[in-house]
Amino acid sequence: MKRVGILGLPQAGKSTLFEILLAASGAQASQQGREAIGVIRVPDERVDRLSELYQPKKTTHTQIQFVDTVAAGQTSARVAAKGPDLFAAVRNCDAFLGVVRAFDNPAVPATGGVDAARDLRALEIELILNDLAIVESRREKLEKEIKVGKKQNEAEYRVLEQCRTVLESERPLRDETFSEEDMRVLRGFQFLTLKPLVVVYNQDDDAGQTAPAADPGRVTVGLRAHLEREIVSLPPAERPAFRAELGAVDDGLSLVIRACYASLGLISFFTVGPDEVRAWTVREGDTAVDAAGEIHSDLAKGFIRAEVIPYDKLLELGGHAAAREKGILRLEGREYRVRDGDCLEIRFNK
Numbered sequence: 001m002k003r004v005g006i007l008g009l010p011q012a013g014k015s016t017l018f019e020i021l022l023a024a025s026g027a028q029a030s031q032q033g034r035e036a037i038g039v040i041r042v043p044d045e046r047v048d049r050l051s052e053l054y055q056p057k058k059t060t061h062t063q064i065q066f067v068d069t070v071a072a073g074q075t076s077a078r079v080a081a082k083g084p085d086l087f088a089a090v091r092n093c094d095a096f097l098g099v100v101r102a103f104d105n106p107a108v109p110a111t112g113g114v115d116a117a118r119d120l121r122a123l124e125i126e127l128i129l130n131d132l133a134i135v136e137s138r139r140e141k142l143e144k145e146i147k148v149g150k151k152q153n154e155a156e157y158r159v160l161e162q163c164r165t166v167l168e169s170e171r172p173l174r175d176e177t178f179s180e181e182d183m184r185v186l187r188g189f190q191f192l193t194l195k196p197l198v199v200v201y202n203q204d205d206d207a208g209q210t211a212p213a214a215d216p217g218r219v220t221v222g223l224r225a226h227l228e229r230e231i232v233s234l235p236p237a238e239r240p241a242f243r244a245e246l247g248a249v250d251d252g253l254s255l256v257i258r259a260c261y262a263s264l265g266l267i268s269f270f271t272v273g274p275d276e277v278r279a280w281t282v283r284e285g286d287t288a289v290d291a292a293g294e295i296h297s298d299l300a301k302g303f304i305r306a307e308v309i310p311y312d313k314l315l316e317l318g319g320h321a322a323a324r325e326k327g328i329l330r331l332e333g334r335e336y337r338v339r340d341g342d343c344l345e346i347r348f349n350k
Contacts, residue, residue: 001039002281003065004198004260005090007127008099009119010071011108013202016225017099017256018068023232024253029068035089036068042268043254044279046311046341050270051277053315060278062268064257067093072126087130087192095196095263097256098123102201102209103226116201116212124172127192132167134189135160159185167193174217196263200256219263221255228252267340270311271295272320288336292346302349305331311341320345 008014022029022038029036042062051059069089090096100123102116112118142157159182166176172193178186186194197218201211202225211222227246231239243251261267265284269291270277280294288308293300308330309323317323338344 001063001065002095002260002264002266003067003093004095004097005067005069005093006097006099007069007072007090007123009101009123011110012071012099012101012119013103013225014071014097014099015068016229017097017200017202017223017252018066020225020228020232020252021066021256023229024251026236033089034070038066038068040064040066040253040257042257042279042281043251044268046268047270047277047279049315050272050311050343053319054272054274054277056272056274056277058276058278060276062279062281064260066097072123087127091190091192093195095198095260096192097198097200097260099200099202102222103204120199124193125170128167128170128172131173131191131193132164134191135163135167138189139164155181156185163191172197172217198256198259198263200259219259221259223252223255224248225252267338269338269340269342269344271345272314272343282338284340286338287334288332288338288344288346289334291338291344292348295346298350299346299348303334304347304349305333306336307345307347308332308336309343310339311343314343 006014006018018029018036018038021040025040025043027038027040029038040063042064044061047059047061067090070086098120100116100119101110101114104110104114139157139160142153142160145153146157159178162176163173163186166173173191174194174196199211199214199218199220201220201222203209203222205224205227209222209224211220214220227248228251231243231248232252234242239251243249266281267284268279268281270279280291282291282294288306289300289303292303292306309328313328314320314323317326317328320329323329
C-alpha cells in the first residue's frame with residue numbers, strides 16, 4: 001500500500017484536506033502520537049462495473065494511506081535535525097501532498113496576505129533545509145573517515161557532495177538526475193525532496209479557477225476545499241446532484257488520488273471472476289511477472305503466461321467466454337508491459 005504524507009504551512013488547509021479524504025471514502029482516522037493516519041479506498045468505476053458484470057462474492061478496491069502531521073514551518077529544520085524530527089511520521093512516505101493556500105478569508109487571516117507561490121516556496125525551503133542538515137551531518141562523518149584512510153564510503157561521499165550542491169542552490173533533489181547506483185545509496189536516507197510532490201492549491205469557492213502549471217517533478221491540483229467539505233458532509237446519494245449544481249465536476253478524492261497515482265507513476269490492473277473482482281496497483285512499465293508477483297509471489301515464481309484483455313473490451317463483450325470465442329484474449333509472456341485497465345489471468349506452474 002502506498003503512503004502519502006500531507007504537508008502544509010499553518011492555515012493552508014491540510015487538515016481540512018485530510019478530513020475531506022476521510023469523509024469522501026467513509027474511512028476513519030487512527031491517531032499515532034501527533035499524526036493522524038487514514039487508509040482510503042481508491043475509487044475506480046471500472047472495478048464497480050466489472051463487479052456488476054461478474055457478480056462476485058467479493059469486490060476489492062486498492063487502498064492508499066494518507067498521513068496528516070504537524071504544520072511545517074513550526075521550527076528550524078536545522079534545529080529539528082539535532083532534536084525531534086518533525087517529519088519523522090512522513091519520512092517513509094512514497095510521496096507528499098503539499099497544500100498551499102490560494103483563498104482569502106477574513107475570518108482566517110493570512111500572514112503577509114495570500115500568496116500561493118510564496119508559500120509553496122517556503123514549504124519547499126523547509127524540506128530542502130531538512131535534507132541539507134542530514135547531508136551535512138553524514139558528510140562530516142564520512143570526511144573524517146576518509147581522512148584517516150577509510151576509503152570504502154568514497155562513493156557515498158561523492159553523491160552526498162552532489163546533493164549538497166543541489167540543496168545549497170535551493171533546489172529539491174527530485175530536480176537532479178542520479179544514476180541507479182547513486183539512487184541505491186540515497187534511498188536509505190529517505191530525503192524529503194527526493195520524493196514526488198503533488199501540490200494542492202486550496203482555492204476559493206468560485207468556479208472556473210485553474211491550478212498553476214506544474215514544474216518538472218510536480219503534479220498540481222486545484223481544489224475548492226471549503227466547498228468540497230460541504231459536499232462530503234451530505235449523504236453519498238445527494239452529493240452528485242449538489243456537485244453538478246455547483247459546477248464541481250470532479251470530486252476531491254478522485255482528483256487527489258489521480259494526482260498521487262500520476263506523481264508515483266502508478267497504474268491499475270484487474271483480476272476478475274465469480275469469487276472476486278479485484279484491483280491491483282503496479283508501476284507503469286512493470287511486466288506481467290511483476291503483476292503476478294503483486295498478486296502472490298508463487299505466481300511470479302511459476303509464471304508461464306498471462307491471459308490479457310483490456311477492461312473496456314471485456315465489458316463490451318460481456319465476459320471471458322465471449323472474448324475467447326472472438327479471439328480477443330491474448331497470451332503474453334514475461335516481458336509484456338502491463339497497461340492501465342488490463343484484466344489479467346496468470347497461468348503458472350504450481
